[in-house]
Amino acid sequence: MAKRSYNQYCGVAHALDLLGERWSLVILRNLLLGPKRYTDLLDGLPGIGTGLLSQRLKELDAAGIITRATLPPPAASTVYQLTPDGEGLRPVFHALSRWGLPRLGAPEPEQHVDPELVAIAMEARFRPGAAGADGVYELRTGGAAFRFTITPERIDFRVGPAEAPRAVIEADIPVLTELANGTLTLGAALESGALAITGDPTPLAAAFGLS
Amino acid sequence: MAKRSYNQYCGVAHALDLLGERWSLVILRNLLLGPKRYTDLLDGLPGIGTGLLSQRLKELDAAGIITRATLPPPAASTVYQLTPDGEGLRPVFHALSRWGLPRLGAPEPEQHVDPELVAIAMEARFRPGAAGADGVYELRTGGAAFRFTITPERIDFRVGPAEAPRAVIEADIPVLTELANGTLTLGAALESGALAITGDPTPLAAAFGLS
DNA sequence: CCGAATCCGGCATGATACTG
DNA sequence: CAGTATCATGCCGGATTCGG
8 A cells, every 4th residue: 555645846835744753853853962762762652642653763774864873782783773864854853843833832731842953953953154263162941951062064963961062051951042032142041040151152152143 | 522633832833733634735825926716726636535625724714813704796606815924925935846856857647736836836946036036927837827026025926927027037837846856957948949938038047046 | 560462442533414 | 605413434542452
């Protein structure tokens, strides 16, 4: 039985044929910060059901968007990660995040709140071309730490702390969300104590277009 | 009964809560070139089924992404159109088109081929910032004509011919698709006669990053 | 414990028929 | 033209089970 398709000669429709099924894009979003194991994916996707996750991973693998890899011993566990084709989806996620974030209010009780998701929102907020912002930084939020590297054209977030970061930025998840959103200025967040930066805030303000 | 949701505090997930159901994004894509009637949407979405189209239009209306409008007499027919929030989705479609187009081969027999869809691919291909490309142009393909207006930051496609365009570009749909894709150069297309431009091709080459 | 496969009730989808 | 009603089918979500 053939996969269902929109059957249109159109880049958008074809993208949605590959990515538009329920959970597909959300799974890929969770792979943006690096490889993940099956169980990690399950934990980050409340409600998915193991069978459907398994099926989606197979479809995305068959489409060349993700690969299954086996970590070297002693870890020896299998992980899923984006292929270069999958990495090419980053602009799609940035656009979705920039559109969706302003419509997201305060976290509701039943909502799953995850530090990785706000890291992705920050990645989407990044504006290339800021001068003098290059370097490695650290973001701490919701009990997690991320290391991010800025170059003039690119930003790269990874899970885990940074060594000798140029600056460390720390705030809770809703504050960072409002910041990524443009609802809250950097100045106001620093002044109220909702956000702390150790090191020089100037390059960060430039890289994220914050005032 | 509550709509189903990914229940995550994340801009991407929230966007997909509003847009991720089957057909939603494809319907919105078909509104990118201007308002459409119910039947026009049905014709452009083979396989949707009238009930589902009706339901999706209601959902998108309730979410503030589209509006229902009644044309002034004597037309007096109701059309659906993007709200400003819906217009804000353009970057999402551009990103999806740019990702999906390279994976789209030649049109297959069962695929629905539509001139509007290639116009959207051209819109997605547009690179802002080209100097000296401002003006009104016409695109003719697949039996349809489009008028597009270029400013330094923006391009705007509309259905229908242009008056006194600065240039007219004409080719069939697969050729334009390959061009939007980068698979075919402007030079090669002109030389082979697959594409014709009346007027000056230089500003078009600049605006679309074509060689 | 990790990484699934299987089964099942319920809802979403797709096609057709029908109505204001 | 612009939808609603109905119905068969298949997809989704949840629980359970099973092999490494």
